[in-house]
Amino acid sequence: MPRSRDSSHPGRELISLFRAPERAEQIDPRTWEQIIATGREFNLLGRLYWVAQEAGALTTIPNGPAAHLESAWIAAEAQRRAIGREVAYLLKLLRGVTSRVVLLKGAAYAFTGLPPAHGRQFSDIDILVPRQVLGQVEARLNWAGWLASHHGSYDQRYYREWMHELPPLRHPQRGSTLDVHHTILPETARFHPNPDALLCAARTLPEDDSLAVLAPEDMVIHSATHLFVEGEIPHGFRDLLDLDALLRHFGDNPTFWATLPVRARELDLELPTFLALRYCQQFLGTPVPAPCSSDMATAGPGAATQRILDACYRRLLVPTLPDASLTPGQWAAGAAIFLRGHWLRMPLPLLARHVLQKSVVVPLFGEQDPAEPWAR
Amino acid sequence: MPRRMTVGTLPAPEVKTRLQGDGLGLRIGSLGMRILSRMPAIHQGLPAAYADYPVLELDEFADFRVRIDAPPGPRRWIRPQAQFYLGTTAPFLPLPAHHALAMLEWGMNWCVSSGMHRYLVVHAAAAEKDGLTYLFPGESGSGKSTLVASLMLSGWRLLTDELVLLDAQDGSVQPFPRPVGLKNDAIAIIQRAHDHAVVGHQVRDTTKGLVAHLRPDADSIRRGEERGTAAGIFFPRFRRGATADFTPRAPHETFLALVNQSFNYQILGESGFRLASSLVTRVPAYDLQYGTMDDGKALIRQLHAQIARQ
Structure with missing residues (x-):
């Protein structure tokens, strides 16, 4: 039986396919099976379809795996159409409440046709609105049928007092999920980006002056923050692909590279931006001009911390075959990044309380539901 | 091969x-x-x-x-x-x-x-005779599985008892032959009518009641990569005591039924619309009403003979 050189690491095969789709020809069926299973788990197949198509390598992929790339691409296109409709509903609904709705992440890429959008599979819509109008926005959304998904009184408090977003909202008929943000990091986090600065710099879209997306640098910084301040990164590699696509796209404009470090400093988000550039270069060979790298160099952690972070992210950003069990290294890396994420997002006393709530109170006593005080 | x-x-x-x-x-x-x-x-x-x-x-x-x-x-x-x-x-x-x-x-x-969005996936059974493939969409309980099980045991080729895969490019039917899920009374009816039926272990108290799986015949399995061409759409409706009868269905009604019974019509978007609309305008569709399995099969044979002549 022909064995592929690296069949025990379908995740690494997948990454090298993203970097060089023409390698598709050399992959044996068994490795394809693992690549498809891994890519499906990590929502990467639709994107791989697009990357292979752009490289003219689609026809070199055997029919079996190609069907799954195509299937994911079709599903991603359907999501893109659905996002367009949802955003149109939202705009109509929020007219008069806020002068502009800022689309974040997937919705922003999809709506503006930015490069990360092609074949990107996502389901949530994220929007950013000024904190002052949050209450009105929520009321309008509730009125239109968007319902909160976290009902427990602790969860409600967790989101409303400490987090940067409302509890996720779900539309029961359409099945869409909406995250309404008023800033991009929890209020309690160690970094304090000024949400007004993000809102002011946001770019109004030509299609509709009540719709905007973040400025190019801010879009990159937000994506980096999302990936490198979170404690759990189930879609880590997809997020890294987003960053790579954004950097390559915006990087065509030389002023972008000069502005990025300055803006990261202004927003107090240098560390996540530094890590994003570092791992984009390492994993995907993203070209970063030397002056920008040296400008960002001071933003990195100390050498020892850097070594630990490298060891962790080298394991966590590589997609793994879902039915393979975690290696001790992967487990430790996951635990370390989980703790780091929480540590960055909450001061210690609050973190202790949160851990107590989630690991002791809820398992023993269940969620306290404010809507049904008679339930317990 | x-x-x-x-x-x-x-x-x-x-x-x-x-x-x-x-x-x-x-x-x-x-x-x-x-x-x-x-x-x-x-x-x-x-x-x-x-x-x-x-x-x-x-x-x-x-x-x-x-x-x-x-x-x-x-x-x-x-x-x-x-x-x-x-x-x-x-x-x-x-x-x-x-x-x-x-x-x-x-x-x-x-x-x-x-x-599998290369296909329009429709909740329906499909069986083939003399190169003509028929689709049997139907709600659970309509008797479609029992009917195709019996057709298969009488020499028809089973393409699927549950999921019809219509190729989004050319509308051909990709077989997906699987053990046929029989429920409740259908198990005994099939066993009584066909001595050679191989029915697996019966499982009680599922959400669908008593369930057992009938083994597909070797020919249907062996020809699993041979695609079918849809020649008709039958909507079976089993009702105890009913007289056997069929009525033609208007294409737009068949279209809506296919869309309602499909899992990914919305995901396919325009290509799904083209596929379903060309199918319903190309092939005839009938509502079948019958009170016994033999009546149902007789109706299908009659319609098949009629379609094959055309």
Whole structure:
């Protein structure tokens, strides 16, 4: 039986396919099976379809795996159409409440046709609105049928007092999920980006002056923050692909590279931006001009911390075959990044309380539901 | 193509070793399914239900790697359960362990209905005679599975009893022949009418009542990659005591029924619309009403003769 050189690491095969789709020809069926299973788990197949198509390598992929790339691409296109409709509903609904709705992440890429959008599979819509109008926005959304998904009184408090977003909202008929943000990091986090600065710099879209997306640098910084301040990164590699696509796209404009470090400093988000550039270069060979790298160099952690972070992210950003069990290294890396994420997002006393709530109170006593005080 | 080994020729310990190790691969129609399981209900039930299916070896591509195992937790020991996984996704709530094989069937259907958008996937049965393929859409309980089971046992080729895969490019019907899920009374009706029917172990108290799976005939399995051309659409409706009768259906009504019974019409968008509308304008459709299985089959034979003449 022909064995592929690296069949025990379908995740690494997948990454090298993203970097060089023409390698598709050399992959044996068994490795394809693992690549498809891994890519499906990590929502990467639709994107791989697009990357292979752009490289003219689609026809070199055997029919079996190609069907799954195509299937994911079709599903991603359907999501893109659905996002367009949802955003149109939202705009109509929020007219008069806020002068502009800022689309974040997937919705922003999809709506503006930015490069990360092609074949990107996502389901949530994220929007950013000024904190002052949050209450009105929520009321309008509730009125239109968007319902909160976290009902427990602790969860409600967790989101409303400490987090940067409302509890996720779900539309029961359409099945869409909406995250309404008023800033991009929890209020309690160690970094304090000024949400007004993000809102002011946001770019109004030509299609509709009540719709905007973040400025190019801010879009990159937000994506980096999302990936490198979170404690759990189930879609880590997809997020890294987003960053790579954004950097390559915006990087065509030389002023972008000069502005990025300055803006990261202004927003107090240098560390996540530094890590994003570092791992984009390492994993995907993203070209970063030397002056920008040296400008960002001071933003990195100390050498020892850097070594630990490298060891962790080298394991966590590589997609793994879902039915393979975690290696001790992967487990430790996951635990370390989980703790780091929480540590960055909450001061210690609050973190202790949160851990107590989630690991002791809820398992023993269940969620306290404010809507049904008679339930317990 | 070289003759493939079938599941039935593998010794029982080998089946178990594969299921517990790198997975037992099955070729079903044009799809490859690799199944991993530590559950005795699967080790015993799977080779019986899939005896005639070609084995997909380790160096061949499987479209889906699925796993059916006990979900984590203390219930592993008290009243054990079965859970179906595609990767780490578990689309259903766990079921009692002895429902494992039925759950595997439903899970494999879920894989195809939610992840094969090259096809318009329609909840319907399909069978072929003399090169003409007929689709049988129908709600659960309409009797479509019983009807195609009986047709298959009378020499028709079974393409599917549950999921019709219509190629989004050319509208051809890709077979996906699987053990036919029979429910409640249908099990005894089929066994009484066809001596050679091989019906597997009966599972009680599922959400669908008493369930057993009928083995597809070897010919339907062997021709699993041979696509069919839709020649008619029959909407069966079994009602005890009803007189056998058929009425033509207007294309727009058939269109709506196909769309309602499809899993991914919205995902396909425009190509789904083109496919369904060209199908309903190209082939005739009928509502069938019948009170016994034999009446139903007689209606289908009559309509088939009529369509074949044209």
